[in-house]
Amino acid sequence: MTFTLLVLLVGCKEKTKDKLPYEQSVESLSPTIADHNTTAEQNHTPSAESIFYSQGGKRFRLADHRGGVHEVAVEKDQLLFKDISQPVVILHFFSPWSLPCRGEAPYLTQLQKKYKDKLFIIGILLHPNEHLQELESFIKRYDATYFIATGNENEPFTRNILSTLHIPEILPIPLTVIYQGGHYYRHYEGAVPIEMIEHDIKTILKQ
Numbered sequence: 001m002t003f004t005l006l007v008l009l010v011g012c013k014e015k016t017k018d019k020l021p022y023e024q025s026v027e028s029l030s031p032t033i034a035d036h037n038t039t040a041e042q043n044h045t046p047s048a049e050s051i052f053y054s055q056g057g058k059r060f061r062l063a064d065h066r067g068g069v070h071e072v073a074v075e076k077d078q079l080l081f082k083d084i085s086q087p088v089v090i091l092h093f094f095s096p097w098s099l100p101c102r103g104e105a106p107y108l109t110q111l112q113k114k115y116k117d118k119l120f121i122i123g124i125l126l127h128p129n130e131h132l133q134e135l136e137s138f139i140k141r142y143d144a145t146y147f148i149a150t151g152n153e154n155e156p157f158t159r160n161i162l163s164t165l166h167i168p169e170i171l172p173i174p175l176t177v178i179y180q181g182g183h184y185y186r187h188y189e190g191a192v193p194i195e196m197i198e199h200d201i202k203t204i205l206k207q
Helices: 098-112 128-142 154-164 196-206
Strands: 032-035 058-063 069-075 078-081 089-093 118-126 147-149 177-178 181-187
Touching: 032 177, 058 154, 069 154, 078 181, 089 154, 098 118, 098 128, 098 177, 098 196, 118 128, 118 154, 128 147, 154 177, 181 196
Parallel strands: 089 118, 118 147
Antiparallel strands: 032 181, 058 069, 069 078, 089 177, 177 181
8 A cells, every 4th residue: 555645845944942952954845864884883782682771871761641661772863662562763853833743643553554564563652741622632733643742751861862873953744764784774854755654664565
């Protein structure tokens, strides 16, 4: 099945109260794409099994508003998801007021359903204290039924991921980061056609 995502060509700017630490670029919604060849020290990270309890790694609890929790450890550009078995994990950093984020949500849900045994999508709500009340209507209206983290560790986790990817804290949203077996694979800054994300998933699963 082929999914089509309309990429809006209008700049999506953060509300005044949301100036920091995340901000939608006003230049363009054309995605910035980086892949696994651009991240330093990829081949020098420890095994996924070792980093969860490594003293050098950082641990986070990604909790949703319904009581679900996924623990993750981060060391450099490598992640270990303690209780997620799927080989492909997508982190999707978003805000519910953003038109591009709204546009991508139903297609991410379709990908989660289509590749449920191979793919796990984690939505990371930016500024959860300010946008949590908007989330339920966002989920219902845009069929965002994948796991969405809303807890108080969202912001430190986001800062950590941005640091590992060398992305400034003022960034285009959505930000989509793909991991293969815990290793960074590719990321997209801004809205991106869903076909590109599915192509990455298929490429990873063929390896």
